[in-house]
Amino acid sequence: MNNDAVIIEENSKPVDRIWRGKITFVMAAAGSAVGLGNMWKFPYIAGENGGGAFVLVYLACILCFGIPLLMAEIGMGRMGRSNAQNTFRILRRESGSKGPWGVVGALAIVTSYLILSFYIVVAGWCLYYLWITVNGQFNIPGQILDKSVTGGMFDNLLASPQTLIIFSVVFLLITFGIVSSGIKNGIEKTVNWMMPSLMLILVLLIGYSIRNGDFSAAVHFLFNADFHKLTLNAIIVAVGHSFFTLSLASGSMITYGSYMSAKSSVVKTSLAVAGIDTLVALTAGLTIFPLVFEHGLEPGAGPGLVFISLPLLFGDMPYGQLFGTIFFLMLFVAALTSAISLMEPTVAWLEQRFFLSRTRAALLTTLTVWLVSLGTVFSLNIWDNPMFFGKTFFDALDYLTANILMTAGGLATALFCGYCLKEHQLEQMFGGNRAVIVPFRIAMRYVVPLFVVVLAIGPI
Incomplete structure (x- = not known):
C-alpha cells in the first residue's frame, strides 16, 4: 500500500476521537499555549520594553500574526483529521497542488519532539522546587x-x-500516563480540571500579592506606556513572543x-485561546x-527570578511556605x-x-x-563546554527549534494556506x-x- 493510499484510508475512517465539547478544546489548546514562558518571560519583557506600549504592540502582533496562523493550524488539523505530516499531504492532494508539503508536517513533529526533550528537564526544575x-x-x-x-x-x-534525571523522569512519566490514556480518558479529563485549577491558583496568588505586595509598582512596571523604550529590538521581541507563545x-x-x-468555530476558538494565553501571562x-518590588528585588528575567529571587520571599513572607507551594504547583501545572x-504530535x-x-x-x-x-541534562554540568557551533547541547537544541525549525515551519504553513x-x-x-x-x-500571503x-533577521 503506497503512502497516498494510506492517507486516503486514514482520512476516510470515522473519527471517534473528538473533544466532547467546545470548551474542552479551548482548554486543551490554551493549555498547550500556556507554559513556563507565560509565567516568567512575558511579564519581564513587557516591563523592560515599554510596559503598556509593548503590550499594545504585542497584542497587535497576536491579532495580525499569531491568531491567523493559529486559525490556519487548527483549521488544517480539523480538515485533515490526521497527524501533522498526513494533514499537509491530504490537503495538498485535495487542492491539486504539487510539492513535498508533507515535509513541513514532518518537521513540525520533529520540532515538538525536540522541544519536549529539553522542556521536561526545565519542568523537572519546577517539580524539584x-x-x-x-x-x-x-x-x-x-x-x-x-x-x-x-x-x-x-x-x-x-x-x-x-537529581535532574530523577525529576525530569518523574515529570515525563506523569506526561506519559496522561497521553497513553487516550484523548478522552487522558488528555481531555486532565485539561478539564487542570486549566480551571491553574486559573484558580492565579486568582489566589494575585489576591495574596495585592494584600502583601506593592501592586501599584507592578501595574506601573507592566502597563505604563513608555514609548521611548519601544525600540526596533522591542518590536522584534514582541513578534517573537507572539509566535512562540x-x-x-x-x-x-x-x-x-x-x-x-x-x-466548533475555528475563528472563535483561536480568539479564545489567544485571549486566555495573554490573560494568563499578564x-x-x-x-x-x-x-518582587515590595521586597526590593530585581525583576530579573527567566530562571533567575523564579528559582533564585522568589525563594528569598518564600522564606521571609507570612505563609511563605504555603504561598511558595502554590506558586510552584502553578508552574508544574502550566508545564504539564x-x-x-x-x-x-509524535x-x-x-x-x-x-x-x-x-500505549506503545x-x-x-x-x-x-x-x-x-x-x-x-549533561550539558548543564559534565558537558557544559560549547560543543555545537559554540553552543552547549541545550543551547544548540533551543536555537535549532526556536530560530530555525519553528520559523521555517511557520513560513511554510502560511505559504501553503x-x-x-x-x-x-x-x-x-x-x-x-x-x-x-x-x-x-x-x-497568509x-x-x-x-x-x-x-x-528570522532579528537575531542577526
Missing part, C-alpha cells in the same frame, strides 16, 4: 536566606545529573485540531512583581499542559504511520525522548464563513511571511 518547598527548605528556623544561599541551591541542582509550527495545534468538532506578572501537547504520528496502539506509541516516544533529554489551499477548502475550514476568507488569505522574515 515544588518538592523542596513543600518540605520547608526555604523556611528552616534560624536559616538566613540571601541570594548566595538560594543561588547555591539552584547551582547545586544544575550540577547534579542524578501560541505553540505554533510544532504540530501541536494541527494535532489538537484534528480532534475538533466540525460544529496575571502572572501581577502575581509575581508586587512581591504544554508537555502533553508536545508529546501528542504519538499520533506513530499510531497512524506504524499502526501502533496508543506513547511508550516509544517517552523512552526515546528521555534518551535525548540526557544531552540537555495562502497559495495552495483552494476556495472550497477555505470555506470548509471556516464553516462556510466567506467573510473570513479574504482577510485570512491576505494574512503577505502579513505572516513579513512577520516571519522580521523574526
Whole structure:
C-alpha cells in the first residue's frame, strides 16, 4: 500500500476521537499555549520594553500574526483529521497542488519532539522546587536566606545529573500516563480540571500579592506606556513572543485540531485561546512583581527570578511556605499542559504511520525522548563546554527549534494556506464563513511571511 493510499484510508475512517465539547478544546489548546514562558518571560519583557506600549504592540502582533496562523493550524488539523505530516499531504492532494508539503508536517513533529526533550528537564526544575518547598527548605528556623544561599541551591541542582534525571523522569512519566490514556480518558479529563485549577491558583496568588505586595509598582512596571523604550529590538521581541507563545509550527495545534468538532468555530476558538494565553501571562506578572518590588528585588528575567529571587520571599513572607507551594504547583501545572501537547504530535504520528496502539506509541516516544533529554541534562554540568557551533547541547537544541525549525515551519504553513489551499477548502475550514476568507488569505500571503522574515533577521 503506497503512502497516498494510506492517507486516503486514514482520512476516510470515522473519527471517534473528538473533544466532547467546545470548551474542552479551548482548554486543551490554551493549555498547550500556556507554559513556563507565560509565567516568567512575558511579564519581564513587557516591563523592560515599554510596559503598556509593548503590550499594545504585542497584542497587535497576536491579532495580525499569531491568531491567523493559529486559525490556519487548527483549521488544517480539523480538515485533515490526521497527524501533522498526513494533514499537509491530504490537503495538498485535495487542492491539486504539487510539492513535498508533507515535509513541513514532518518537521513540525520533529520540532515538538525536540522541544519536549529539553522542556521536561526545565519542568523537572519546577517539580524539584515544588518538592523542596513543600518540605520547608526555604523556611528552616534560624536559616538566613540571601541570594548566595538560594543561588547555591539552584547551582547545586544544575550540577547534579542524578537529581535532574530523577525529576525530569518523574515529570515525563506523569506526561506519559496522561497521553497513553487516550484523548478522552487522558488528555481531555486532565485539561478539564487542570486549566480551571491553574486559573484558580492565579486568582489566589494575585489576591495574596495585592494584600502583601506593592501592586501599584507592578501595574506601573507592566502597563505604563513608555514609548521611548519601544525600540526596533522591542518590536522584534514582541513578534517573537507572539509566535512562540501560541505553540505554533510544532504540530501541536494541527494535532489538537484534528480532534475538533466540525460544529466548533475555528475563528472563535483561536480568539479564545489567544485571549486566555495573554490573560494568563499578564496575571502572572501581577502575581509575581508586587512581591518582587515590595521586597526590593530585581525583576530579573527567566530562571533567575523564579528559582533564585522568589525563594528569598518564600522564606521571609507570612505563609511563605504555603504561598511558595502554590506558586510552584502553578508552574508544574502550566508545564504539564504544554508537555502533553508536545508529546501528542509524535504519538499520533506513530499510531497512524506504524499502526501502533496508543500505549506503545506513547511508550516509544517517552523512552526515546528521555534518551535525548540526557544531552540537555549533561550539558548543564559534565558537558557544559560549547560543543555545537559554540553552543552547549541545550543551547544548540533551543536555537535549532526556536530560530530555525519553528520559523521555517511557520513560513511554510502560511505559504501553503495562502497559495495552495483552494476556495472550497477555505470555506470548509471556516464553516462556510466567506467573510473570513479574504482577510485570512491576505494574512497568509503577505502579513505572516513579513512577520516571519522580521523574526528570522532579528537575531542577526
